[in-house]
Amino acid sequence: MRSKKAKEPQGDEAIVEAFNEYLSANNKRKTPERYRILDKVLAFPKLFTIEDLKLAMNDDKFPVSTSTLYYTVDLLVDANILRSINTGNQALAFERVDQVKSIHLKCEVCGKTKLVKDPNFMAYMNARRFAAFTTRYYNLTVYGTCNDCARRLKREQREKNINAIKQIKESTK
Amino acid sequence: MRSKKAKEPQGDEAIVEAFNEYLSANNKRKTPERYRILDKVLAFPKLFTIEDLKLAMNDDKFPVSTSTLYYTVDLLVDANILRSINTGNQALAFERVDQVKSIHLKCEVCGKTKLVKDPNFMAYMNARRFAAFTTRYYNLTVYGTCNDCARRLKREQREKNINAIKQIKESTK
DNA sequence: ATGTCTGCAAAGCTTTTGCACTGAT
DNA sequence: ATCAGTGCAAAAGCTTTGCAGACAT
Numbered sequence: 301m302r303s304k305k306a307k308e309p310q311g312d313e314a315i316v317e318a319f320n321e322y323l324s325a326n327n328k329r330k331t332p333e334r335y336r337i338l339d340k341v342l343a344f345p346k347l348f349t350i351e352d353l354k355l356a357m358n359d360d361k362f363p364v365s366t367s368t369l370y371y372t373v374d375l376l377v378d379a380n381i382l383r384s385i386n387t388g389n390q391a392l393a394f395e396r397v398d399q400v401k402s403i404h405l406k407c408e409v410c411g412k413t414k415l416v417k418d419p420n421f422m423a424y425m426n427a428r429r430f431a432a433f434t435t436r437y438y439n440l441t442v443y444g445t446c447n448d449c450a451r452r453l454k455r456e457q458r459e460k461n462i463n464a465i466k467q468i469k470e471s472t473k
Numbered sequence: 474m475r476s477k478k479a480k481e482p483q484g485d486e487a488i489v490e491a492f493n494e495y496l497s498a499n500n501k502r503k504t505p506e507r508y509r510i511l512d513k514v515l516a517f518p519k520l521f522t523i524e525d526l527k528l529a530m531n532d533d534k535f536p537v538s539t540s541t542l543y544y545t546v547d548l549l550v551d552a553n554i555l556r557s558i559n560t561g562n563q564a565l566a567f568e569r570v571d572q573v574k575s576i577h578l579k580c581e582v583c584g585k586t587k588l589v590k591d592p593n594f595m596a597y598m599n600a601r602r603f604a605a606f607t608t609r610y611y612n613l614t615v616y617g618t619c620n621d622c623a624r625r626l627k628r629e630q631r632e633k634n635i636n637a638i639k640q641i642k643e644s645t646k
Numbered sequence: 647a648t649g650t651c652t653g654c655a656a657a658g659c660t661t662t663t664g665c666a667c668t669g670a671t
Numbered sequence: 672a673t674c675a676g677t678g679c680a681a682a683a684g685c686t687t688t689g690c691a692g693a694c695a696t
Contacts, residue, residue: 330670330671386561391661504652
């Protein structure tokens, strides 16, 4: 009944459990840091960077060193819980594997990325096989301009033109 | 008649011309560096990094500073001749816009990227529109394992198992 | 003559590494 | 008691920036 309001607790618990198994299977230790980091990671609504994660941990009164964050996020990637995304900014971003079966729309002007679903594309990719290659996951990023920026640029361009005309008028006086 | 053997000289000349126009239109200067860099860029069969480009320029007896390379490649991206690709390695990679309408298959083990064509996907994306967003280009990268690496890993795992069994046998002597 | 372009060197950021201490097993 | 994990600081890589001199316009 309340399943719609709940934040998919089952899903997240399953991920924690999967991480547990991954750690056991690979002779990795179950440290408090790792579980606190995983908690924070699961709480991010979408993309995040190591820096974001570091700040979140600080906010949570559980500061962790940068090296540990890199190390742990690597484990999470290896455990197939996270994947890394190249957003075009300097810093690498990460996202939950289970959460993101979306297309990334990246605005080249403001740099923001929006996620959109496309069942057709998903179905196609799930069926698609490539010769001499085993797919683990995929990422489709679409680059362009979001409408907000397009409108703003248009307005700025218009103002620029007006100024240019003014200057020409003045210089020919 | 020889059009198949020729390296699409028309296409490349058109690109040089397009760059020319871009420079004029934006009040940029036509320096020898820029044209030599463009030549080298067009000669790359696929992805390349700033480092690759630098080495190629050196080979060509036309060394150029790193800052100039970044500056010029930025221009080429802005002129829509190149686009940048995030390969997951530290350094950004670039590729020709006209050349790459391919899917990138990236092997997570050896790190190599292979390009494959997929007319179905291309047709789909060419028709696809997104709400409140103007598409300029897109990139589909598939992550996984290439067969070469898969075979090698399998063999290594088998040897590992054999050694583990040996050790157990010895310890129980 | 003007103002952009280039090259050099230094700075900036993200990520990696080395080492000693801590703590899970 | 081990030996992997953590934190710190330093190093390493890639990219950007500031400035002086060179050069296309």
